[in-house]
Amino acid sequence: MAYCYHCGCSGAYHRRNVVTGHSSSRYTDVTYTGPRFLCNDCALEMEKTALKNRISKKYMIILFLVGLIYFFLK
16 A cells, blocks of 8 residues: 655555655755655645646736736826
């Protein structure tokens, strides 16, 4: 039986790419990711966060374009 990579509970059946490590030196900064098993709750929370980030980026672009149009028309 698989265990959740995030919270450690048993019954993890969803595979998602998650951050597995981080390395930094003087000139480089590397974040390591890989597929890991997650439970239903952790997978759902991860998908909600990703969706929220995508939506907020779209709204910021739309607000910027509306502001730009307003600036040039005034």
